[in-house]
Amino acid sequence: MKHLYLVAPILAILAIFAVYFLIQTNKRPVPHYEPKHEEVIFDAEEYLRQLKKDHRPFGKSGVHRLLLKRTRQKAGVYLESLEPALDTIGLEIVNVYHSVMGFEYVPVITSGNDWPYHAKKSKHYENKALDFRIKFLLPEEKKSIVDLATKKLEGRARVIWEKGEAEHLHVELFE
Ligand SMILES: [Zn+2]
Structure with a gap:
């Protein structure tokens, strides 16, 4: 126990280190999150050109993901x-919205x-x-969208302009 007098200074040094x-x-910089900037503007016309040219540029899940990406979905x-x-x-409906409302519009x-x-x-x-x-x-925008969609999807899908309280554009497959 003769070194007991060392305990106090050692504790003091430890406290200083602590x-x-x-x-x-505390000084360490807070990690800074910077979201990646995506400057991709979807050109629906170009997409459709590709779709026709390659028949299918990617699998059906890719087309589905693209639809989700190019639209917003109500909760x-x-x-x-x-x-x-x-x-x-x-996606063709998205294209119709774009031609009437501009490319920035997100249906x-x-x-x-x-x-x-x-x-x-x-x-x-x-x-x-x-x-x-x-x-x-x-x-006039509604009318243009409905007319254009009807024309574009003729023979492939039924386009119905549901009016009234819950007005919306309904699109369905024939079969
Ligand atoms: Zn519906």
Whole structure:
């Protein structure tokens, strides 16, 4: 026990180190998160050109992902089992919105196979129908979108302009 007098200075030195360590830890720069900047502007016309040229530039899951990326989806919308043909048609609708509203416009899908209040035999429950928001557009914009979509999808999908309280653009496969 003759070295007992060393305990106090050692503890003091340890305390100084501890404080120093804490100060250093606090000084460490906070990791800075910088989101990657994506400057990709989707050119729907170019996409469709590719689609026609290559028949399919990527698999159906790729087309599905692209549809999700090029649209916003209302909360609760279920699109995971969507018929692949409808993914392509959905992108063509995006293209229609772009031609009327400009490339910056992001259409909103308001329903897939989700809402419990569609008609009993609705194509929505077979993953063969999509609803797009149209409600807040100007009357002439709505008309242009509906006309253009109808013309574009003629023979491939039915386009219905649902009016009234829950106004939207309904698109469904024939079969
Ligand atoms: Zn619908």
